[in-house]
Amino acid sequence: MTKQGFIIALAVAISGLFFLGASPLFTVDITQNAIVVQLGKPVRNITEPGLYVKVPFIQEVTYFDKRLLDYDSDAQDVITQDKKTLLLDNYAKWRIVDPLKVYQNFQTQRGALQRLNDIIYSELRVELGRHDLLEIVADHRADLMKIVTQRSHEKASAYGIEIQDVRIKRADLPEQNEKAVFARMQAERERQAKQYRAEGAEEAQKIRSEAEKDREIILAQAYKESEELRGAGDAKAFKVYADAYRQDVHFFEFTRSMEAYKKTCKDKSTLVMSPDSEFFRYLKQR
Template sequence: MNRSALTFGLVILGLAAFVAYLTLFTVSQTQQALVLEFGKPKRVITAPGLQYKIPFVQNVEFFDKRILDIDTASQEVIASDKKRLVVDAFARYRIVDPLLFFQTLRDERIASARIGAVLEASLRRVLGGSSFSSVVRDKREALMKTILTQVNQEATPFGVNIVDVRIKRVDLPEANMQAIYRRMQAERQREAAGFRAEGEGA
């Protein structure tokens, strides 16, 4: 084989590798993909493996198959008995329809904001209709199930499934805590004054 034939062969191999690089892509076990043609959805790929696209015409968006977490910021909720609560909660979701997810939310960052807003609204609605003791002790599990159902109903049009909702923490606001602390101090002072009065009387 002469040098020109070898050079030609290497050029062909290089071109083939370049075309393969532009054409082929891999979907992993933890991914699903959406092939776009000029920005418009063309096909959804949920099975892992080697796939193809048309160079310069099609591009690929990847979406996670795994369960994803959303943490909400602490928010104040007024319970049905007028007690103010500071609530921390989180949700876990899975993308079940990549096409719908792409059309409505586009990416995980927007998903966190939109689903987080739905979760916060549901927390205010459900916990606002419940008493302080129900939220803290008696019916916490039942309340979380109600919130999960509500969030799922509102999030289904986004192509996601909410798999879990948890209330991480429920506290009284600092102003309430200080008021309770002052009340406890005053009660202890009254008790101490009563004991002193009894001692002096004896």
């Protein structure tokens, strides 16, 4: 066979391979790693992008994504330390760092993802089972997720997988437990409301009692001061009367009698007295 004939035959053979879908050429994208498998055994681990050659019908290529991947699981039940069932929906960020190990253990990326789900759920169940519900949903969630991430990464690294972060996307109570929880919450709020009302009534009674005591003290003090002032006024009046009496006895008696007439003989007053009474002495004088 001439050289030209050989080239033609080679071209025809290659064209036939392409036609049969058994191209000896394959490409590796910049976002991919590739494992060349020959008769079920990996023979090449390709980590750089480019155009490569394989043996048709004998060698196959399995691709693995080298980018940071998302893992989003379905919601699953987790039982806390205080025996509460929590419906947990979590996600993770992970990467294939050793495609050869991944192929040897799982053959495909889908198989690796299934194993990743088992590892993360197992660590979540173990770690969250050591804490109460309130700690998980409120107090220490970030710290718990760091522990779960670290332990999950330690297990997954044996399979050529790196787990960078595990997070809780949503944590709910199962539907059958929601009513019981809401009932307990309502009872607790009612208990607190009754306690606050009782404390308020007690405080109001204290305030009223204190105000009543202050009122009595103020009235007593005012009465004391008024009596002292009245007594002082009466004493001064008596002194004035005494001085006036000493100066002119008859005028004093006359003045006092006029005041008595004025107070006694008001409009529509009726007096039943003897005409010779001493009370009318100044009225009878001429």
